[in-house]
Amino acid sequence: MRIRPVATVVAGALMGLSALALSTTAAQAAPNGHRTVTVAHRGAPTHAPENTLASIDAARRLGDVWVENDVQRTKDGELVILHDNSLARTTDVEQVFPDRKPWNVKDFTLTEIEKLDAGSWFSPKFEGERVPTLEDYMDAVEDNGQRLLLELKSPELYPGIELQTLMQLHHQGWLDKGHVKRRLIIQSFNADAVKAVHRIRPDVKTGFLGNPSVADLPTYAEFCDQINPNYTTVTPSYINAVHGLTGPHGRRLQLYTWTVDDGAKAVGLARMGADGIISNKADEIREALQTSDD
Template identity: 75%
Template sequence: MRIRPVATVVAGVLMGLSALVLSPAAAQAAPHGRTPETVAHRGASSYAPENTLASIDAAARLGFDWVENDVQRTKDGELVILHDNSLARTTNVKKVFPDRSPWSVSDFTLKEIEKLDAGSWFGPKFAGERVPTLEDYMDEVEDNDQSLLMELKSPELYPGIELQTLRELRRAGWLDRDHVKNRLIIQSFNADAIKTVHELRPDLKTGFLGNPSVADLPKFAKYCDQINPVHTAVTPQYVAAVHALKGPHRRPLDLYTWTVDDAATAVKVADLGVDGIITNKPDVVRAALERRDKDG
């Protein structure tokens, strides 16, 4: 494979942006011309406690194929699904272990975490819901025939988590050709972690969470298939700059944006040409996009 010099790629991107500035119509066009993928953020997390099996089951009942989660590591080296570095917000850890502030995930063993209630904070009907292990989570995603946008959360806190996660995915059967090609993307705010994942498994799709400058995008395109910015950073020019580059699998980069929970914003970013919308309310986004497509 022939790698073009970074300077050549940057020049091409800047020329493309100049053309967009000169052409308002081009800047408003949706480059891919298709309905964005809707991804249930931490599961259907407006309807069930986030990052639990209940949340991905809720997404499945609503008819959504793609779910997003967060992977961290316990004190004794087990991988679990939780967004915050602390257990305090989404479990009853303060009650069960009152003297363990700040209740960091990495300060608790899996056996201790399994004692926690990760559902009551959300509502009485979810009392007894647990923080899932990655193994249990992957089993549920597979049983639901869903696909996964997996985030390595704060990997700088967990040296070696990239390889450990890949080993767990392999044991779960998620590194075969079908899963890798169609059902799995690994993302992170940590560029080094994503680079490591790409080096370990070049066939995997990867995404960077954030909005690098246009000038820096070619560097990310060497090991990322997606650039995934917060929705407030999405502009016609930025979408065009992302789509103008090809990633490591020689396909145009995708752009998935987060976290979009209202109809107006969903339609706005879809009109800008994003490829995916990450949302706590996937049904709201789906309905908005269906109305948009119907109205033409």
């Protein structure tokens, strides 16, 4: 069963989801034993087409426990996994629908998107790979025993996507105590979207993608558990400023940084105190971090 579009925030749904919330969320430790979490960015995009089921399956085979994805919404209100606002880069949409430029996700129905090949651009062996729905993606993450850093992509284009995504996660069992405590983080570049998630489900761990000024960090700490900046902006003093604050669950604010594909750079960031490294080569980064501890 797929969750249908949310035109307005229904009070009853809000109350129902909020009633399920826990008062606190435990810190989510790195399952590989290293103090710095490694997150597989869009799955394993150097081994399989990004944000597909093949990509998270490849990440599982490589030993990646945490995976990251991007959620958007189709014209008819279905949630799908794709990074770009346009389908052009990672599907054959230009060939299938040549007159629909700029081929934005929001302008296509799910039935239309399901006709697209999302794998051949990467390699012929992935021909026929599809853009997954959030429902199918979550089933695969669950089957793989993985943990999820879920990004709400361009939520300003999709009013109500915060509640809709939470409703889908609830429907699939991902808002119970075990998942919320150990296996789920929701992030976005849009601070209002992160606030909405926190307001609806204050127990869910949240992250803001960006690097707010040090002066503004206390405001973000009211609704974010993580500040997740691009690695090029990270300094020891900034990490210390983040760590000096307490997040909404009464725990030290964390910092996950992206997209780090160089082992030496990842080791340096971990030594600065970064709590998480998001990488296209998460298996290599994990090995580099572990080796640095030997």
